[in-house]
Each structure stands twice: as structure tokens, then as C-alpha cells.
Amino acid sequence: MNLEEKVLEIMREVFDLEDITIDVSQKNCAKWDSLHHLTLSSELEDAFDLDLEPEEIAEMTDFSRVIAMLKSKL
């Protein structure tokens, strides 16, 4: 499974939504609130075995930024 697919899968689980696509962002997804954002960050940290700084977590406001952030850390 590639990085994008894995992230989508984690997002589907965290947001408890089936129809998550690469267009997803904090703006267009009501479930992606601050609390789910933290849960998402914590799940990503576990899944990819890395530590995200608060500033980095704050930057991950949509799918492509999440992917870019993970790529820069992996």
C-alpha cells in the first residue's frame, strides 16, 4: 500500500467516514475538527513511527499537506 492510500485509510477510520478522497481538507470536512485533528496526528505518529511537532500538526490542514509533511519526515 502506498503512502497516500495508507493515509486515506487512517483518515477514514479516524473520521469514521467512508467517502474520504484526496480532496479532503479541514474546510470541506465537518468531521475534521480540532479534536479529530489531534487523533489523526496521533494515529499518523503511530502508523509511521515518527514524532510531529505542534507546528507541524497545525500545518497539516488538508490531505496534500499531510502527505507533504509525512514525506519530509520519512
Add this chain to the structure above:
Amino acid sequence: MKTFVFRNQTVEPFLGSDGMTYSGYDDISHVPEDVDRYIWFYQVPVNADSIQLSEEVASFIDKLDLVLNRVDVTKPFIIFSLENLFQLRLTGNETAVAESVTAFNRHAMQLSIERNNVKWVDFGEFTSRYDASTLMNWKYYLMSQMMLNPKLADDFQRWFQRLDEEMALKRKKCLVLDLDNTLWGGVLGEDGIDGIKLGGDYPGKAYSYWQQSLLQLSRNGVILTVCSKNNEADVVEAWEKNPHMVLKREHFSALRINWRDKATNLRELADELNIGLDSMVFLDDNPTERELVKQMLPEVTVPDFPDKPYQLMVFFKQLVERYFRIYRVTEEDRAKTQQYHANAMRKAEMGRFADMESYLYSLDLQLEIIPADEHNLPRIAQMTQKTNQFNLTTQRYSEADVKQRLDNGWHIYGMSVSDRFGDNGITGTIFLEPVDETTVNIDTLLLSCRILGKGIEDAFVKTVLNVLRLDGYRHVTAAYLPTAKNGQTADFYDRMGMACSATEADGTKRYDLALDHVYEIQNYYNIKVL
């Protein structure tokens, strides 16, 4: 099942969203009635000033009482014990916070004895599994007010679910005990009175502890009975003659020592004691006997019995927690607890309050309304970016945006809130756009959710309106723009007494207000306009 959670920290990842609704942070003003049960899940806040912190923790006792007096006494109310997740002791003998924590926990435990609907949950049972650095993750705490590490969410849910099931179970009344290899090691018929393993070294010692524990259980009201395949005369002799025997004839309410099948014996025991089969727990080291009882009498609880004698004490603890946790207390216990209770209340050193007003008085709330300037501008802009819930119009502004509006003659204020437990800093803002000489429009009004529940929003807006009137304004326009997250403010202006002049298709509500009188503000807010 619908559950309402009182909390002073972020607990959503742990208790979940299924049927759960949450209070604001440390917000006891709203006690919904249309729920099936309540959970009280506070934790010790972070504050390096231990005296201030101990007072704040002690005040949870009064808050809890205030809430309990407002809920339906037939609805379950679950109280989590307080655990200090981040203990900071500047001196070795610093105990103020620990004393308040203990006082709260004693009080909660006392409530669970006095009130049938109150259940006390020992949160320490969960936290003691982890070391301090695992329990609390400062990164997540500072980003989200989550005391407990979100990575423990799955563990927590499993733990709480099990506990929840246990609390729903009916307490058992009677323990039915086999004898050979259950109450002592070995077989009485083969090893003889002095050959059975009881007392002395291991494994006899394990059975001694086990019998002592069972004796305590019986002293606390659990009925002990025997159901064993043995010669009754041999057993009676062992009770009389084995010097290590702790549990003797007089500790058992009924006996079935014979060679018949155990299902029949259990039925007879239930009849003799006049209790239901569903209030019996059957202990036997022999899996065949256990299976027979499970098959024949599914109402009887049949736990697995430990293979090794050294597992007996852990097994006893599980038995108590699952089936026999004792809520019934003696008069002596009651007196003792009441004494603890009185001490705790004195320690709290708090003015008692019976209603919301005196509670608000006791907080010593200080509101400062501060014009936007270069120092607080970043904070004000940041709040417009981040605040979702108590935000009437959800306009997002950068620092430059705010600066530009100030230059255009807007009145922009921040509000800073403090109470006797500390200073929350700037946690609210209002943007006022002059429309003409006498009219001003509320472009933005927002408050951070951690200060809600104390009526501060009302006091803030009323103060601002009074200031506007003194400045010569006579009309105010305002709007509520709905988003997915700001539903709680939909009626805010209506509650303030403003007339809704138009409701649009998307739910937007527009308001018009004549500034023709002075708004009265409750005097438990000390308000300073700078």
C-alpha cells in the same frame, strides 16, 4: 443510552462520541435532563502554585454537589476519582494538592454510599498501569487540553467498557465453595486432617491467605456455603482439629457435603437460603464440575478457578471487583467516613454555595475589556482563526486584516478573564464596525469555550453595549451566521433580548437593536473597561 459528561479537560477521545455529549470545560451551568446517565470526569489541572491548585481541586467538591442536587436521583451518576497526573512538588513535604485530591475522592466515595444512583470509579486502577511519561503527553495537552495521552484511548475504552459492564451487574450474595484443592490443598480423604496443605510454607500459606480473605468477605455480608464431595464427618473433624483452619463450621450458612451431583445440591442451597440461583457464585477446582453446573444451571456464575495456589489472591481481588464489591457499610464505617467528610469540608476552606449565583460569587470573576493594540493583536487575530463554537459570524482575520480594520476606525476589544484560580488571559473578542454616526455593526463576537458556562458572554456584550451608548451610538446591528460548529450561539442574541429582524434561507439571522437603556449586569462580575 445517552450520557452527559461533566469534565474540565478534553476527554472525547476516551469516552467517544457514541451517545455522549460533553459539558464545556469546567462548566456546570448546564445540566441537561434528556439523558439517561451522567459521568463526572474531572482531573487535576496544571498549576505550579500548589496552594491555588489545592483550592481549585477542593472546589470540585462543591461543584459536584451542586450538579448532583440538580439531577434526577434515579439516573446513574458515575464519578471518576481524581488522579494527579502531573505531580509537581517544589518542596518535599508539599501535601496541599494531595490532600484536596484525597478529600474529593473521599467525598465522591461517600456519595456512592449515600446515594444509590452514584457510582464511584477508581480511575487509579487505570492510571497505575502506566508510568507518568506515558500517562500524560505535554504536546497534546498544550494543543488540546487533553490530560491523558490520546495514545491510551483504545486501552481506556476497553477498561471502561469492562467496568461499565461490571457496574451494571447485579451484586452476588452467596459464594458456594468446594473443599479439596479449593479451600485447602490436597484431598482430605487421602491426605488426612494433618496432610492437607494449609498454613505453614507454600502452598499451605496461599490457602491460609485465601481463607482469611474469604472470612473478611463473609464479615461484610457475603454468604459462604460449602458444596463438596466428601464424607461430612471427615470435614467436621478437620474443621475442629486442623489448627490452621481459618474458615470453620460456624462461618458457613449452609452445607451440602455428600456424593450427589452438584447441580442438585446448588438448587437445594438456593431454596434453603431463600436466594435466587442468579445470586450465587460457584467455585470449584474441577473443570468437569464447573462444566456440569454451567450446563445445568446457567443462572449460576461459574468463574474459572486458578491452577496454581499462588494465583489465589489475585483471583480473590477479581472476585470482589466483579461480584462482591461491597457498598453496604456498618455504622462504625459510616461514623468514620462522616468524620473524614467533615475534615474534608473544613479543608476545602470554601464559602459553601447552594446555587449558581453564590457559586459565581465565590469565583471572584474579573473581566477586563481591553482595546486592541499591537500587544494583543496577534492573540485577537489568532482567536478569529481558531474559535469555532462560540463564534457568531466565524470571520477569519489575519493580523494584517485586524490592523487594517483598526485603521479604518473599527472598535475592536479583547476580553481577559481571571478568577480566584488563575488568569485565563484574553479569551474573547468583539469587532465593531461603525456604519454611521449613531450605528455600529457587530462584525465579530467570539469567546473561547474554556470560559463558557459562567454567563461571561452576557456580561461582556452588555458591557460593550453600555460603552457604545455612552460613546453616542444609538443603534446596533448584528448577525448570526450558521456553521457546522457554532449551533450553540444560534439564539444568543435572542437571549440577549435583541429582536431578530430577518431570517434567511441558509439560517442566517439578522438583528437590530435600539440602544435606549443601560444594561444591568450581575454584580458578581468585576468588570474593568480599559
